[in-house]
Amino acid sequence: MVKRMMFLGLAFLLFLSVQNKALAEKKEERSWRDETIYFIMVDRFHNGDKSNDFEVDLNDPLAYHGGDFKGIIEKLDYLSDLGVTAIWLTPVVKNETKGYHGYWTEDFYETEEHFGSKEDLKKLVKQAHDRDIKVIVDLVVNHTGYQHPWLVDAEKKDWFHPQMEIGNWDNQQEVENGWLAGLPDLNTENPETRKYLLDMAEYWIKETDIDGYRLDTVKHVPKDFWREFSDRVKQTKPGFYLIGEVWHNDPRYIADYNKAGIGSFVDYPLFNEMVRIFRQSGQSLSELNAVWERNKFYYKDPYTLGNFIDNHDNTRFVREVLLKQEDPEKRLKMALTYLYTAPGIPILYQGTEHMMDGAKDPDNRRMMDFSQNKNMEAFTAKLGKLRQKHPALRRGDYSMLVDQGGTAVFKRSYKDETLYMVYNNDKKKNTISFADKDLQDRKLVSLLNKDEIKVKKNKVDLTLDGEKVQIYSVQKADTQWMTYILACGLIVAAGIILYLLKRNKRS
Known part of the structure; x- marks a missing residue:
């Protein structure tokens, strides 16, 4: 009798094991809407290689501070523990002097020597993938650095638009052809220039196996270029993710780039409302819902929009709170909770999980401090894990x-x-x-x-x-659980009684 009951118990456990395995196999295929992105400014994250620290000056906010690819590799476990499933890196290509941020390209086909070699970058991508972390690289095709060699190359004269500042921001032609902040504006209508940029975008995918591009200054480049660009990169690597920066407050204007093949965007309209609402107590949260209702209407897949409360171009959230004379810890916890539970992909800017302060650029780009606020780090990690554990937070209505x-x-x-x-x-x-x-x-x-x-x-x-x-x-x-347990008990009891009856009949 005892042996038979042990056999039945083991059989029941085996049944549960098989059921759990079947449920696991039925899990839906992961998509970008399931990711949590951590935004890294490479130079300001972590210094893992002292050998490339030339021209580094920690006291100069406009100089290199020493962050590099090896430094990010050393912190991959930290990011994994934080619940991060994808990282977005500022541009990795070679930049001109003091281009620590990566947006002043000097050579589109070489890595910035302060950050490390191509082999270091490939190692970073490989080790991130080993931890199921995807890698997105920031890409700039609108302009070069101020001193790019092409500017003095007579054969490349037609590779740039004529020098002109943007005077009327409502004139799309000026927005696309003007020199943003005086940066030489690339003429993507020129077939040679276009081919070069498309080949370059394909090269980095094949060379490093990255998973996506964050596209800088999207609205400054014609939509027909983006259509060709999108087709090219998605042919190179199916499922390749494109998230565009269209810095605008009108979702209709932003969503129009969906037609150009860019599937996702950093959601500036939501950012504006989140900062306004959560930096100060007493505000109604109704506009957050209004933004979502508009997003559902205008975008192809609003669940893949990038949500953020901090980035490298805007005053940090904590500073916004302090300017309102509010409690930064309370306000940040509320804002982070919305960031991780609202529809869309949360994008966490480095340091936000440590309640880092910062005014306008470059003060919002301080070197990362991993020890500043462990309590906030733990709270952020909890939100990150909850988002991965509960599908309703990633896919739910x-x-x-x-x-x-x-x-x-x-x-x-x-x-x-x-x-x-x-x-x-x-x-x-x-x-x-x-x-x-x-x-x-x-x-x-x-x-x-x-x-x-x-x-x-x-x-x-x-x-x-x-x-x-x-x-x-x-x-x-x-009460329902008690009913369920009681029902299970009755079923087991009935099985035992039937077994005993059959045994008595045989004897």
Whole structure:
């Protein structure tokens, strides 16, 4: 009898194992909407190779500070622990003097010597891939550096547009042909120039096996170039990701580049609203929902838009908070929670996870400090892991259930998973109530601290302290679990009784 029961138990465990394996095999194929991107300014991240530290001056915000490819390799495990699944690197090509940021190209086919060799870059990509981390490289095709050799090459005279500053930003021709900040503007209508740039883009994909390009200054380059560019890189590597920088506040203007083959964009309209709403308590969150409603209408796949609260071109979020005389830790936690739970791909700028401060460029490009705020790092890592664990945060639909003053409730559902994000953006404690059909006979369990909220039929009343946010998972109520366990027990008991009856008949 004991042996038979042990056999049945083992059989049951084997059944569960097979079921779990089958479920794992049924998992959907991963796509870019499932990624979490970490944005790295190569020179300002981590110094892993002292041998390339010539002209480095940590006291000069416009000089090289020593970050390099080897430094990023040394921090790949840090990034993995942070929940990062893709990294975006500022341009890696050779730049002219003081081009630490990478946007003043001197040679499109060589790596910047301060960063390391092509072999170092390939090693970085390989080791990132070994950790299931994708690599996106920033690419500039609109302009060169101020002193590019082509400027004094008579045969390359037609490779540039005539020197002209952009005077009227509403004139698209001026935007595309003018010299942005005095940078020599490449004439992509010239077949030779175009071929060179397309060949170059293909070269880096084949040479290093990168997974995507972040396209700089997209609106300054004609759409017909981007169509050809998109076709070329996607033929080179299927599934290659393109995320464009179209610095504009009108989603209609940005989304028009979808037709040119660019599938994703950094979402500046959302960035503007997130910073405005979360840098100061008391703000309504309604515009966040309004941005999403517009995104659904205008973009081919709004789930692949890049969401961000910090980057290298804008005042850091923490500085925006301090200017409003608010608590940066409370405000940043709320902003990060929205960043990681809203539709779209979160893009975390280096240092945000350590609550780094910074005013306008170049102050927002300080050398990374990995020890500044371990508590915020842990909170960010928790959000990163939650996003990977819960498909509803990556693929789920999105709606706003409560919009009352500074309080809000957002809902995301995907298949059999439902999550609620509850915000109290006021300084004072608030009671937030909402009803939803998916709450019937369920309970809410916090994914941030495991608190449980009882549901009365299909309604919830919960209280949140000021400037707090919670992420709740809908789970079966305890009574349902007891019923389930009781049913399982009855089935097992019935099996034992049947076995004993059969045994008695044989004897």
